[in-house]
Amino acid sequence: MITASLRSHLTLWFAGLSLLTLLIVGFYVGHIATEQMKQASGNSLLGTARSTAALLAVQLRERQLEVSLLSKAPVLRKGDLDAPDIMTLMELRTQSRAEYAWMGVADAEGRVRQAVNGLLVNQSVQQRPWFQAGMRGEYTGDPHEAVLLAKLLPGAANGEPLRFIDFAAPIRNANGETIGVLGAHAHWSWVTQIVDSAVMQKDATLNIEALIIDFDGKVLYPEILAGEQMPPASLRAPSGWTSGNGYVSASVAVPSPSNANLSWYIVVRQPLDIALQPARVLLYKLLILGVLAAIVFGLVAYYLASSLSRPIERLARSAKQVQDQKPGAVFPQEHSVLEIAQLGQSISSMTQSLLSKERELQDANASLEATVAQRTADLTQANADLLKLATHDALTGVFNRRRFDEKLAENSLLFQRTGRAFALLLIDADYFKRVNDTYGHAVGDDVLCQLAALIESTTRATDFVARYGGEEFAVLLPEVEEPDSPDVVAEKIRAAVAAAQFPTVGQVTVSIGVSIAQPADRDSLALLKRADRQLYEAKGAGRNRVA
Template sequence: MLKASLRSHLTLWFAGLSLLTLLSVGFYVGHIATEQMKQASGNALLNTARSAASLLGEQLRERQLEVYLLSRAPHLERGDLDNPAILKSMQLRTQARAEYAWMGVTDAEGKVHQAVNGLLVGQSVQQRPWFQAGLRGEYTGDPHEAVLLAKMLPGLPNDEPLRFIDFAAPIHNADGQVIGVLGAHAHWSWVTRIVESAAFAHKNSMPDIEALIVDHDGKILYPEALMGQQLAATDSKLQNWTAGNGFLTSMVSVPTPSSTALSWSIAVRQPLETALQPARLLMYKLLILGVVAAVLFGLVAYYLALYLSRPIEQLALSARQVQNNEPGAQFQLQHPVLEIAQLGQSIDAMTQSLLGKERELQEANASLEATVAQRTAALTQANAELLSLATHDGLTGVYNRRRFDEKLTEYTLLFRRTGRPFSLLLIDADHFKRINDTHGHAVGDEVLQQLAQLIQSSLRTTDFVARYGGEEFAVLLPEIAQPDTPEVVAEKIRAAIDEADFPAIGNVTVSIGIGLADPADNSHNALIKRADQQLYQAKAAGRNQVV
């Protein structure tokens, strides 16, 4: 492991802590400034949107009111739609309001009787939405194109379709019956100029702002480049602002005339990058200041550490000389820093004491090391013997019942986790009590030893065999696929024992019960019980059987 000097540690710690502190402060202050800037910009956008919406709503109400008042004129109520006074009134209105592109009156069937500049006179407007809505009441409509009217208007390019918004109001006679409609088309550019004048009044204080007019479905009506797109912004009913999709956006409903179904909103938005630029510049300056301050702190810490580390380095050099039995080791016994002076004095005294006892310690260590090595070897051998006694059967040399239980639990857990099946063989020597009674227990022990050897020699290296108890052995088979199925392995064991010659006995047979692991088992005892039942059936079937 690479180790650094004291001066390096002090320098890095001082510089790192100062950098971490200043960067943390910089990020925190930058975050606060960003949030405050976002809040201020959002509120400014909200105020701008409210101002534009209020101004546009006021202008729409005035135009709607003008059309309504004209429709209520006395000469219209008398029912003479061709009265020249009607045309004069409309001409005065259109002259006073340059936003009107067309104004005229129709009868109840949609035929235009009179219109400013004679446009559309004699034509039917029965299918126009403004006429149909005007028969029912006051109407202010969404913008639309009127190519025919645009071509008829003087002084306008014929290849550029214009957009208009419609105003209409029903004409009633003295009896209250609807006898016609007074309609007017206003230039859509008049609406956009109103919005722009209100929104861009603060353009110097809010650069890159963009004003949009949105209909009730959230589709953009203005500007032309975004017309028809869906605006993802805050709900206009909340009268608030949101930050998303790279913009700070505020959207406010236009207070349109209550008698109309018009539902517009004014959205004013500004790129987040632009709105938060001052706060980010502040954060960058703070981060740069933090880096500069960290460098200065690091330089100061380096020279301070140099002053403290030189005498300690000299002490370390002298200590190494003593360690390597090199002559000329000198310890600084005086220093302005009390702790360094005390350290030098203590090391000098300790060195003198250690040098005198070095030979004695070396001899003692050599003797101790030899003793420890001898005891370690004996302990290792004893531990190995204890482990073998704890896990193996003393008579047969195979694993004992305790180790079998541990292995069976291990296989069961693995089976539940991976679904990998395994099987259990329970092997019991036939008529073993007769062997003990006839030939004695010493011969019985020799039979058990030979049985264990025959079982082991018939198994694969991955299989596990243990003495289950008395003359009974247990075998765990972790692999049960073809060709080495449990039945094949069990039959191989049975045949090997049946064919073997047992001194003083002759022939010995075994009965074998096979159990397969089942996912429905609550514990491994269920598997042992099944294998034991199969062993019982093998005994009942005449012994020397595999069931």
């Protein structure tokens, strides 16, 4: 705790009162200026958001109208969805509009009959939302990733996943029957470029940022913020703009046609630091004026306080000597001011009493510190034991089933994110029930312990060994390349077990099933099933082997 002398306190009080007066005035003026700047910035951003939302709505309606009119072309109404003129119409449309990534026609059963560049031809789109909605009427849908189409198109230049906006309209013959759907996928980047171009008409030095938000407050754009949740209250503010979380933000709903399956908001925001910079400059000037006034008042107060504070400061210096255990501390016990004289006498007598008690406290503290240190060490060891019990098999000492499940899930997530393959070995002791029935469960437990030790000794430090259950063990291999490929590691384990001598029992063999993670795996269960199937193949082939 920082302390100050009496003269410093008096000086600070005088200076503080002057500074406080100016601060109150300054903050009041600054508050008014800040609110006015927020109002101006919010209204400006609201105007930008409205113009951006209107521009985006016009573009979306034009694309939907374009697809709708194309679906009513005479060549389509004839009913022959394989007619070459249909392809000509779609190619002309996609060549004139760079935003279209794909355009095609599908029959009433959902099979793509024709498409620009032949993409997705003869493939079924019956389960796609745009096809199902297009069979009923005109449709505009939210952005999404089209897995099949993305594989056939070049990836985004910045490494981001390809996303598309769907447009669809029913194709009806001359009798009014729906015979198919005309669908188009527009690049999501087309939408974002419209928004960015509208916002960039403003001064770029103002650091204005545009966001696209869906109906439930989730950020769709920019990609760096995709998935974040915006408070619903900030999207529907009565004034159209709010200030919070470091930004002044204006929000406007994008007008969308009645057939559009989307509800977007355009949010245009600016950092508060930039929006309120003029008000802050005014506040800083007022603060500087207050500091100068406080310095002048402080100098006057310091001169007046010096004469009163000197005797108290002498007492304070002597008390500090006692605190630092330095000899020679003298407390003046006579003074013209009665309170100061009494203070010197009281401090002198208290000092003698405190010195005697200090020795007693030192002894008690030493004993208490030793007790705390011992209790801390006991608690640390107990926590370590509890952690090992929670993650390790009590019999064999290797990891238990619960820790194995967690590790397998971690490897699966890492594989899905990075594509770095890993392998799983399932190991089962052959005829283990015969060991338990012949020699008893105690000998069976010894066999399991020796098996666990052999498996750990023949695997690498980076491999993960766990008891899967009963006489089964599992090994996760994070590396699958040569020379330590999964089948090599599995064969090494099998050979080591077959060559070992087990007390009382003699020879024990194991069967091993090997499985490697594949991109088609939706979760770790598929990998487990394959390894288990290979294990039973190894047993069915005669045991003591690797499958």
